[in-house]
Amino acid sequence: MAEVDGLDGLEALVRRRRTSLIMDLTRPVDPTLVDRICGLVAWAPNHKRTWPWRVAVFTGDSRAALGNAFADDQADAGETDLVRVEKSRRKYGRSPVCVVVGADPGDST
Template sequence: MATDELDRFADLVRARRTHLLVDRDRDVPRELIDRLCDLATWAPNHKRTWPWRFASFTGQGRARLGDAFAHDMVTAAVGDEGKRAKTRGKYLRAPATVVVGCAAHPHPTFHDENRDAVAAAIQNLLLGATAAGLASFWSTPPVIDGRTTLDLCGFEPTDRIIGVIYLGWPTSTVNAPDRPAPTITRVEH
């Protein structure tokens, strides 16, 4: 029955949590990261521009990511040295990190639609991570267009970073915060 499937999906959506209470020493298999990125690409995308970009960081690659962001922070005059030092180490908080980027589009409407599609792709990735038993955390990078980080990720210079997703095996659970009921405007006639 379709209601049963919807109930299972609702349970999955409500089970997703943003947290970093993870086992830092337990690797997330490359195959699982690849599968999550593949699931992400099933997000809706107007005009089939396929705007998402993915870069996976594990092991010492996570430290390289922190160094790249810190370098871009200096170039963009973002934060002080204390903030940059924190950035250098922050990507070591989880055993895997996926940087998700978005291809630019010359038309402003399509550019916005591409970004929206990438955000939907990230939600697919997060739900897939939850279904696989992983904890996840969607973070905004300190600089979204830094050349050093874009190069490290293998992205184009015009791409923009939409999110940095931490992935790891949870060591604890996090309670769901209360959420207000949605406001729905109903137009029936």
């Protein structure tokens, strides 16, 4: 597993453009690093030169609640493959921190 120390390490990891599913769930994630990353997300450009980005961070039991919400929404939308629904339900518990990025297209502040 690649070790990531600070934002320089994160930048190097992102530039390699590789995905690793090997995670150490016992190793704590530094909340300060998560806050810094989320702060940088807010500055990502968009075509209207606004700052619509919204970030939500899920840890602990809230990851299961996130998975349940996505799976329930999938089922409500008509997904009949129960394996896919259950996979959605469990997938957010596979990492110690889940970061969800969304946009508010009507907000330009």
